[in-house]
Amino acid sequence: MLGEIQMTTNEQIERALAELESGDVERRAEAIAVLGDAGHHPAALPLSRMLPDVDPGTRYLIVKALGQIAHSATVEPLLAAMRYDDIWTRAAATSALINIGTPQAVAGLIDALRDANKAVRRAAAKAIGKIGATDDEQKRDVVRGLSAALLDVDEGVRRFAAEALGRVNATGKVDELTETLRDASAEVRIAAFRALAQIDTPEARSAVRRWAKDQ
DSSP states (O other), rough: OHHHHHHHHHHHHHHHHHHTOOOOOOHHHHHHHHHHHHHHHHHHHHHHGGGGGGGGHHHHHHHHHHHHHGGGGGGGHHHHHSSSHHHHHHHHHHHHHHHOHHHHHHHHHHHHTTOHHHHHHHHHHHHHHOOOOSSSHHHHHHHHHHHHOOOOSSHHHHHHHHHHHTTOOOOGHHHHHHHHHOOHHHHHHHHEEEEEEHHOOHHHHHHHHHHHHOO
């Protein structure tokens, strides 16, 4: 019985791979969903190569499927997908990169903290906070990038950068986070407060107590 179920699954995957070339939008969408639900790694590259040439709806479905497949070879296409105009595609690309979570993904997200598009910078800071760093060397790069993002012109970027610094336990950035407690945005100030509480060094605790007392 298990063999029959596996055979059916394999047949569905083969059919879905063939349907990627279909001119029928609904059949192609169903094929993309099948490959994503199956987490079929061999489909990752064919799907990612389709991204520049398909309509926005299909592009979103592809990026969502790539997040389910979570293949490290799709990091570059997903980083590019973070720059598409469609907010849903950008969100799906961010989630996919979080799922992949490789050093290459983190390095690309650090670069994206300097993107001209504030939505991309926000997504990059948020994703870095979710993934963290894979080793001490990368943590230095992560902390450096997030520290610079604390000074971003966009309050959303500053907020997510502060949150991420707390999640990666950036003990060397207590002074910068303490300064961020005076940010013009209440959401950014709260994010900095929470980050300091997470870091929980004597200096961070002191900053938290002073800020709470002044409120």
